[in-house]
Amino acid sequence: MKYGFDNDKYxxxxxxxxxxxxxxxxxxxxxxFGGKLYDDHHASRVLPGFEPDSKLRxxxxxxxxxxxxxxxxxxDIEKNKVRADLGITYDxxxxxxxxxxxxxxxxxxxxxxxxxxxxxxxxAFREQLERLGVNVYYHYLIEGYPHNVDLINSDEGFGKNDxxxxxxxxxxxxxxxxxSGKMAxxxxxxxxxxxxGVKAGYAxxxxxxxxxxxxxxxxxxxxxxxxxxxxxxxxxxxxxxEAYGKTTVxxxxxxxxxxxxxxxxxxxxxxxxxxxxxxxGVNMAGNCISDDAVCCEASRQEIIRRYYAAxxxxxxxxxxxxxxxxxxxxxxxxxxxxxxxRATIAAKEAQDRHGVPCAAIEFNDGTIITSxxxxxxxxxxxxxxxxxxxxxxxxxxxxLIPQDMIEPIQYTxxxxxxxxxxxxxxxxxxxxxxVLSQRDERCKQAIDSLPLLDGCQVHATVMLSExxxxxxxxxxxxxxxxxxxx
Numbered sequence: 001m002k003y004g005f006d007n008d009k010y011x012x013x014x015x016x017x018x019x020x021x022x023x024x025x026x027x028x029x030x031x032x033f034g035g036k037l038y039d040d041h042h043a044s045r046v047l048p049g050f051e052p053d054s055k056l057r058x059x060x061x062x063x064x065x066x067x068x069x070x071x072x073x074x075x076d077i078e079k080n081k082v083r084a085d086l087g088i089t090y091d092x093x094x095x096x097x098x099x100x101x102x103x104x105x106x107x108x109x110x111x112x113x114x115x116x117x118x119x120x121x122x123x124a125f126r127e128q129l130e131r132l133g134v135n136v137y138y139h140y141l142i143e144g145y146p147h148n149v150d151l152i153n154s155d156e157g158f159g160k161n162d163x164x165x166x167x168x169x170x171x172x173x174x175x176x177x178x179x180s181g182k183m184a185x186x187x188x189x190x191x192x193x194x195x196x197g198v199k200a201g202y203a204x205x206x207x208x209x210x211x212x213x214x215x216x217x218x219x220x221x222x223x224x225x226x227x228x229x230x231x232x233x234x235x236x237x238x239x240x241x242e243a244y245g246k247t248t249v250x251x252x253x254x255x256x257x258x259x260x261x262x263x264x265x266x267x268x269x270x271x272x273x274x275x276x277x278x279x280x281g282v283n284m285a286g287n288c289i290s291d292d293a294v295c296c297e298a299s300r301q302e303i304i305r306r307y308y309a310a311x312x313x314x315x316x317x318x319x320x321x322x323x324x325x326x327x328x329x330x331x332x333x334x335x336x337x338x339x340x341x342r343a344t345i346a347a348k349e350a351q352d353r354h355g356v357p358c359a360a361i362e363f364n365d366g367t368i369i370t371s372x373x374x375x376x377x378x379x380x381x382x383x384x385x386x387x388x389x390x391x392x393x394x395x396x397x398x399x400l401i402p403q404d405m406i407e408p409i410q411y412t413x414x415x416x417x418x419x420x421x422x423x424x425x426x427x428x429x430x431x432x433x434x435v436l437s438q439r440d441e442r443c444k445q446a447i448d449s450l451p452l453l454d455g456c457q458v459h460a461t462v463m464l465s466e467x468x469x470x471x472x473x474x475x476x477x478x479x480x481x482x483x484x485x486x
Contacts, residue, residue, distance in 0.1 A: 001364050001455035001476075004294030005049035005285075014284045015061040018203075021282055022065070022169055025201025025273075028193065030186040031282070033174040034206035038100055041085070043207055045478060046222045046299040047285065048455060055205075059172065060104060066170040067107040070094050071180045073115045074122035083176055087466075091125050093176035098134070110164055114139045114181030137162035139181065139188060146184075146260045153267035158191035178230065183257075187264055194268050201273065202265075204254075204280045209234045211248045211278050212286040218299035218334065220249060225306040225330050228323040240276035248278040301457055301478055303330060304341045308480035312463055315483035343459040344480060346370055351461045357486065359383040359460040361453075361477070363390075376406050378423040379460050380468040385429060387456075391449035394442050401432045401443075421486075426471040453477055462486050 022029040035043075037055050044050045051057065059066055076090045083093050094111060101108045111129055113122050116138040126136045139161040142152055151157045164185070171189070173182045186202050193200040208223035220234050237250040239258055254277040261280075265272035274280050289295055307327045313320035331337065338344050346360035350370040359379035360370045369390055371382035385400060394400070409432070410422040424432075430447075437444035454476030461482045464472075472479040 001048060002291070002294045003049035004289060004291040004298065005047040006288045006290040007049050007051055007054055009290075010050070010054060010285060010288040011058050011061065013287060014058045014282075017282055017284050018062060018170065018205075019065075021201070021203050026199035028166070028169050028171060028198060028200040030171050030173060030189055030200060030202050032182045032186050032202070032204045033172055034182075034204060035208065037172070037174045038097060040207070041473070042223075042226050042302070043285075044476075046219050046302050047289065047295055048298050049290070050285070055207075056101075056104060059106065062170055063104075063106055065168055066172055067109060067166055067168040068101050068172045068174060069110045069112060069164060069166065069185070070098060070108065071112045071114055071173060071175040071182050071185050072125075073180045074113050074117070074119045075115050076177075076180065077113070077121045077125050078119045081177070090176040090180075097174070097176065107168065108134075110135045110137060110166070112137045112139055112162075112164060112181075112185050114184065115141055117141055135165065137164050139185060146257065146264070149260065149263045149267055152187075153191060153264060158188040159195070161188045161192070163192045163196075164189055187261075187268075190265075191268050202280070203282050205282050206254075207283055207285055209249045209251055210286040211237075211250060211281055211283065213249065215249050216333065218296040218303070221330055221334055222299040222302040222306070223251075225303045225327050228306065228310065228326045228330075229320070231322070231326070237276050237278045240278040243275035248276075250277045250281075254280075300334065300336055300340060303327065303334065303336060304338060304344070305478055305480045307331060307338075308344075308459075308482070311483040312481060315463070315485070341457065341459065341480065342368060343457045347459045347461050348482075357460070357462040357484075359458065361387050362457040363387075364452075364455050373423070376403065376410070376423060377429070378421070378425060378464075378468070379462065380458075380464050380472070381424045381426050381429045383458070383460075384426050384471075385433075385446075387453060388433075388446035388449045391452045392442070392445035394445065398442065400440075400446055401429065401436065405432060405436075425465060426468045430471070450475060 039052045041052050044052045072090055072094050081090045098108050111134055116122055129136045142157045144151060173186050175182050190200050190202055209220040213220055215234055215236060224234055233252040234249055235252055235255060237248045237255060240246060240248045258277045262272045310320045310323040310327055314324055343360045343362040346368045347358050350358035354372045356373040357379050358370055358372045360368055361383055362368045369386050371379050371386050373379050389396060406424060409428060413419040414422045433443050433447050437447050456477050458472055458477045458479045462484045463481050
């Protein structure tokens with residue numbers, strides 16, 4: 001894999017910078033984590049070398065000073081909102097993330113349920129958490145939030161919320177997804193801490209857009225493509241430009257809300273500690289890019305992948321037309337076409353030759369190999385076999401999995417489990433290879449080569465099953481597919 005990001009440097013300077021921000025305020029810092037604190041796969045795709053758990057590992061360096069407060073909206077609990085990348089509801093993800101953080105040795109004492117107005121599902125979730133020994137707090141809807149500053153900064157506004165008891169100087173506020181109310185929790189705590197004589201501050205950890213990269217840098221444009229469903233826009237921070245004469249990048253929601261935040265800060269402290277949205281941020285990722293060209297290319301591939309993902313959502317009946325249009329516009333701005341994704345072109349050319357669905361993979365050295373659908377294997381399973389044979393130096397014509405082993409699996413899938421597709425999926429191929437690796441050295445070599453797929457680019461000419469998509473994701477491959485059903 002070609003690396004463009006220095007992860008070790010990031011862990012060091014990011015943790016040091018947060019310590020400096022804690023010291024700026026005195027007693028306590030409420031740090032709002034935008035995006036994903038754990039399993040940030042978007043960052044690892046556009047910044048090759050960034051590990052999906054880098055932010056969590058960075059926090060581990062501060063674990064003696066830090067505790068985590070998790071936030072979930074009662075409205076999201078009520079409507080069973082699902083985290084798209086994992087396919088689980090937000091309430092289940094709170095439990096999953098809590099377990100992940102605790103196993104890493106981080107302190108997780110509290111969950112805040114925001115937007116609460118008596119929802120029965122929120123009450124049930126609170127009871128479930130309390131049975132696990134978790135402290136649960138309610139934060140309520142405030143009429144006119146965030147613009148009714150006088151009401152917000154009063155005992156009928158933030159003062160009405162439950163005060164979240166914390167014990168460490170760094171309080172990390174995180175959530176399973178956007179719109180959970182993390183910022184409001186931070187501001188509410190500032191108000192209530194101030195009433196108790198505690199000198200507390202606020203900062204924001206938002207990886208993207210990267211404030212010290214150009215507005216149209218591919219890494220920042222890839223963020224716009226990733227948030228096309230939210231209609232986020234990157235923009236020059238006008239407040240920072242006016243205050244310091246320096247150009248920095250932020251995104252529209254933070255820029256739009258900053259005057260309101262300033263007014264809230266002034267209501268709490270008497271003055272605002274910040275002159276711009278950029279001032280509030282602590283992200284140091286832009287200082288850790290070690291090879292800009294590698295990150296630019298990875299980001300261009302991400303933009304094209306996001307385009308195909310939006311097309312597939314549209315093909316599945318999801319309301320994704322605006323996402324498709326926005327990403328198309330971003331591609332035009334970047335002078336990108338699908339021809340800039342070599343795996344895509346190779347897969348389409350293979351389909352034209354064979355007349356059946358095909359797939360292609362571009363390795364990190366630029367080599368491309370393809371696969372086709374057969375009676376035994378789907379294009380993704382065949383591609384995985386072809387790829388591991390190439391990486392292990394095994395001749396292409398060698399059959400790693402004998403047909404007399406595949407046919408009983410197909411019989412079970414169709415005759416006993418009543419499946420419609422007899423072809424093996426990627427997970428079934430990997431299981432078969434693993435079993436055979438105990439007695440076949442070539443199968444062992446194929447299995448051992450799997451880590452080398454990290455960072456490779458894959459395209460299929462048909463939409464793949466959820467199982468196949470997850471396997472490629474776990475292997476670290478960037479996957480795109482045509483919006484065509486099998």
